[in-house]
Amino acid sequence: MQDPTAHDVLRESRPAIKKIIEHLSCFNCYSLPSGKPIDELDEYAAVCTGIAKFQGLIGVPETGIFDAATAKHLKQPHCHNHISHEEKIFADDWYKNSSLTYCFEQYPDNYLTVVEVRNAFETAFKEWGGHLTPPLRFEEKSPHKDVDIRIGWRYDFGKLSLIGNENANDDAVTECTDYEPVPVQRVQETVKWKDEWVAVSYSSQSKEKLHADIKIYFNEWADGGPTEDSQQFASRIFPQIVLHQIGHILGLGHSIGKDSVMWPVYKNSELHKNDIYEIKKRYGGQFLVDRQRDLEWRVILESEEGISYTEDIVAIPGNHLYRLANGVIWEHDPSLGWERVSGHYQATQIDASPQYLYLLNIDGKILRRAREGKFWEEIDGESRYPKTIRAARDGKELYKLDLRNGLVSSFSNEPGCQWRLLDANSDENTRDIVTTASQVFFIHDDGAVFVSEGAYRQCHLIHNHGEEKRYGADDFELVGSGDRLYQLHASGQVLEWDGMRTPNDPESLKNWVNIGELCELRSIGNIAAAGTYLYAYSNKQNMVWFTDRKNKILGSPAEWVGKPIPSHINLGYIMKLVASEYNVYFLESTGAIYSYSFQMSKSGGKFC
Known part of the structure; x- marks a missing residue:
């Protein structure tokens, strides 16, 4: 007698799987993969992914295994309405x-x-x-x-x-x-x-x-x-x-x-x-309009404890937000909530562009996933060495930094493309990279910042924190958006690199302008940029600021709009600030995530 195949076992278990699917659907935790024919194994894989997603919602280990603890939660009396979007029972008016x-x-x-x-x-x-x-x-x-x-x-x-x-x-x-x-x-x-x-x-x-x-x-x-x-x-x-x-x-x-x-x-x-x-x-x-301020702020994720602690967040145009928690990548949908998108991979880093979501797997491999797709594609199979990945803001290139020797390579996302070494003379002291739409910047351990540009990717020094005796490499933050590079200085000032240069004068590349001086921005703790907008958060002032740099000359003074944070929003220490169009997202040290919508906030605030 022949041993049963995997398909035979799945067909035998079909009634039980069908029941599990029915319950998972109530919690928006089940969806079949699209884009290819579906068989029993595909369905079973989708069920395991759905079980893991449900386990993440209820706060138990995300094993993807239907164990007794999962069954206990799933058997609680619950509604069987499978529609998670807004119901269309009523006409709009x-x-x-x-x-x-x-x-x-x-x-x-x-x-x-x-x-x-x-x-x-x-x-x-x-x-x-x-x-x-x-x-x-x-x-x-x-x-x-x-x-x-x-x-x-x-x-x-x-x-x-x-x-x-x-x-x-x-x-x-x-x-x-x-x-x-x-x-x-x-x-x-x-x-x-x-x-x-x-x-x-x-x-x-x-x-x-x-x-x-x-x-x-x-x-x-x-x-x-x-x-x-x-x-x-x-x-x-x-x-x-x-x-x-x-x-x-x-x-x-x-x-x-x-x-x-x-x-x-x-x-x-x-x-x-x-x-x-x-x-x-x-x-x-x-x-009423006077209730509008309550809607500008939203809790995207409550404070977390244990295995699901959020380590990083990334935002891209279209108000797409991703978070990395315990190796798992989650995507946030304002209507559906959080959906697990990392499959069986164990991510250590994430980044995203308008076209792709990228992950650095625990084994050192790099994968990408089209924003509207369902499947991950390996684009770098070299494993077992430390690296950092950064996506260009326009989505055309992905960069990787080899932390062993400081070498930086780029991947153009074009059909048949290969990784290309940017500079064979990269310094082994390179600790991180920052990107704009057309440039990549190298940050060294001593605080020096270099720009790589031109057809031959020549590197030029644009800032040297080593010249400032009081500050080191950990005392500043760089953020890129469009063709602009912003710096949050340790003093709390917001600076913009003007990109100007004088022939035969290397020092002219080091010109940074304080664009927050006009509005007396002070004690800024975090900055983020998206498109032409720059955002700043001050815990001491209890304010969120934004400015539109569209059509502004590089290094010109910025006109800021400040919004006080309402009393019912208790922001703790902010680990990271990211932005997507008109939304800015706050990642707290507790793992909580808040969002603030400037699109809804069209009036009021402090102008300067």
Whole structure:
């Protein structure tokens, strides 16, 4: 008898894998690889990746193995709505009516009383509606055809079929029976999502209505049978189920924050600040301008402990943010949250350009991944020696620094390209490199900075911190963007290299200008640049500053706009500041990540 193949084993395990996929999808932790034919092994690999992503969300070791601890978390009562983006139940302008109507078609015949049911819904409506301006009103009416939301209980709950999931046909419908006070009749309806506790259906929008007709059915026998224990447990989590499902009805998807009501697990009974942010963002044009400042700031990641501690962050145009934590690379999507993108690789460094994401693997190999792609491609197979990688801001080149001898090579990302040595005479004291769109700068241990430019990549000294007796190589920071190079000096000054040179005068290349002097910028702790914008953060001033250098002469004075940090944002020590277009991101020493949107902040602030 032949031994079973991997495909045979996977087919045998198909029912269990299918169940795991169903649950992982609820947490947006499962997606099939795209761009090639899919078989059982591809699906299994996607499941393992999804399990690791789920483990990262719940704070257990990211092994990708479905162990007892993972199963325990996945078996918690949770919503089976697989749509993580905003729901399109309503037309874009439905909120102009500022009210929704609802009715109770019947009440349960179990441990829930009429008072408990009504209190749960009234509380949920008040919680969600009260955070909008003007407040969204929910009005109860007697059951009839013009009600927006119909609420009821069902005994034949298990017979409800899902529409649009992988196990149902798109044209499937369900026959079911409505109960009193509506006369017994056979009706057809489409159920968008359900779990063992609740099912939600809604019809398509029509030209006459700004929003859909919604039905919420609760399971009379929550665990499939009329047992006391199951009904009592369903009664205990009923308020959390209602609060969560009203969030879906108002257009919100699932959250990755475990303290959020929109976290798929039915466990939170009060709206979290992220829930409030999302509902305000969903109907952003309706709430008062004086609340705008709360939306400019956002917590991207709470403070971390243990294995998932964030070591580095990188931002690129399009407001794409990546973080490196314990060898794993995560990409942030404002709607979906964090998604693991490093596959099975163990990254020690990351960098990104508008076109590619790069990682330096633990074995010394360098790989790239197209920003919209799913697969990693090895571009440097030389391993087992220390190196540093840096991406050019325009995305055309990647640079690597051999830390053994200071040699710097470039990779052009063109078809058939090879690594090219920039300067065979590089100094072994080179400790780091910084890039702009067309130049690469070498930083030496003694604080000297050289620029490599021209067809022959000649190196010229542009700054020598060794000449400043009080400061060393660790006392400054260089940031490049476009064709500009900025320096954060140890004194807290923000400098710009003017790039000017006088023939036969090497000293002319060392001209740096204080572009923060006009605005009296002081005690700056971090700087970041993106496109033509330069950002600066001062912990002592409790301010974030930005300036647009577009069409400005190199070295000319900068016009800065300063924004005070609100009292409810408690920034600790900032390890790194990065920027992407109008967003600037703060990585705290605790691992927490904050974002500040200058695009939303179009007025106010200190101008100089």
